[in-house]
Amino acid sequence: MTRRPRLVALDVDGCLLQWTPGTVKAEERVRPAVRQAVRRVVAAGVPVVLASGRSGLGLADVAGLLGLPSAGTGRLWFVASNGAVLCRHPPLEVVRATTFDASDAVAAVLRRLPDARLAVEDARSGYRVTADFPRGELSGRVARVRPEELGAHEATRVIVRRPERHDPGGLDALAAELGRAGVAGTGYVVGLTDWLDLSPAGVTKASGLATVAEELGVARAEVLAIGDGANDIEMLTWAGRGVAMGQADAEVRAAADATTLPVDEDGVAAELDRWFGPDPTAGRG
Structure with missing residues (x-):
C-alpha cells in the first residue's frame, strides 16, 4: 500500500484495548494516543470499522470509549462475532446475521x-x-x-x-x-x-469486512486492517495492508504485511499515524 487507505478495520482486544494483567478481561479504556489517532482517521473522512469476536452490543461500548461516531460522520459499521454479524450503529442495528445449526x-x-x-x-x-x-x-x-x-x-x-x-x-x-x-x-x-x-464454515472477519467494503465502494487493496489474534489472520491476509500487533504470535505476524508496536506501546496509533498523522507528509508510503 502506497496511498492512504480508504477504509480502516481495527480489532479490539489486544489492539484498541489491552489485557488487564493476570485476568481474562481487557481494560475498558482506550489509551489517549490511540483514541486521538482513530479520531484523526475519522476526521479525514475515512470509515473506521471495528472487527472483533465481541458482539455488536460489546462493540457499541467500545465505540463509546473512542468517542465515535463523531458529529456529522454518520453511522458506524461493526464486523461482530468474528464476521457472523454485521451491524450499523447508532442505533445498534443487525444488518446481517449468518447462522448455523449448532x-x-x-x-x-x-x-x-x-x-x-x-x-x-x-x-x-x-x-x-x-x-x-x-x-x-x-x-x-x-x-x-x-x-x-x-x-x-x-x-x-x-x-x-x-x-x-x-x-x-x-x-x-x-x-x-x-x-x-x-x-x-x-x-x-x-x-x-x-x-x-x-x-x-467460511465465515471470518475477512468475509464480513469484504461485505462492508463492497457496501462502501472500497476496493480490497484500499483497506488497512490491524489485528493481533488467530481470529485476525484471514482479515490481515485479505486486506490491502494487514498489520500485526507487536505482541502477536508468530503465525499472526507471518500472515501480515507489517508489524507495529505492541498494544502497551500504542501500536495502533503508530500505524495509523503513518497514514493520518499530524505530519503533512503522512500517508505517502
Whole structure:
C-alpha cells in the first residue's frame, strides 16, 4: 500500500484495548494516543470499522470509549462475532446475521469437554449458556439453560471456554474435528483461559469486512486492517495492508504485511499515524 487507505478495520482486544494483567478481561479504556489517532482517521473522512469476536452490543461500548461516531460522520459499521454479524450503529442495528445449526457442535463439545462452559449466541436475543461466565465476558442478555437446550435454535456462533490450560491441544483437536464437519473453529487463548469460537464454515472477519467494503465502494487493496489474534489472520491476509500487533504470535505476524508496536506501546496509533498523522507528509508510503 502506497496511498492512504480508504477504509480502516481495527480489532479490539489486544489492539484498541489491552489485557488487564493476570485476568481474562481487557481494560475498558482506550489509551489517549490511540483514541486521538482513530479520531484523526475519522476526521479525514475515512470509515473506521471495528472487527472483533465481541458482539455488536460489546462493540457499541467500545465505540463509546473512542468517542465515535463523531458529529456529522454518520453511522458506524461493526464486523461482530468474528464476521457472523454485521451491524450499523447508532442505533445498534443487525444488518446481517449468518447462522448455523449448532446442535452437532454443541453435542461434540459436551462429549469431548464436559468441564467446559458453553455459550450459544443469537445476534438479536443474546446468549444461552450452560454455566455462568465471569462478569463482563459476554455482552447482552444471558440465559442459563439445560445443556440439551443449547442447540435448539440457529446460532451465529458457539463459544467454548475452558477454565485452565491443562490440555493445550484439546481445543485444537476439537476445532479440527468440527472443521471436518463443516463448522469453522478459531482457537485462541484469552488471558488465563482457553477459548474457542465456533462459527459457520467460511465465515471470518475477512468475509464480513469484504461485505462492508463492497457496501462502501472500497476496493480490497484500499483497506488497512490491524489485528493481533488467530481470529485476525484471514482479515490481515485479505486486506490491502494487514498489520500485526507487536505482541502477536508468530503465525499472526507471518500472515501480515507489517508489524507495529505492541498494544502497551500504542501500536495502533503508530500505524495509523503513518497514514493520518499530524505530519503533512503522512500517508505517502
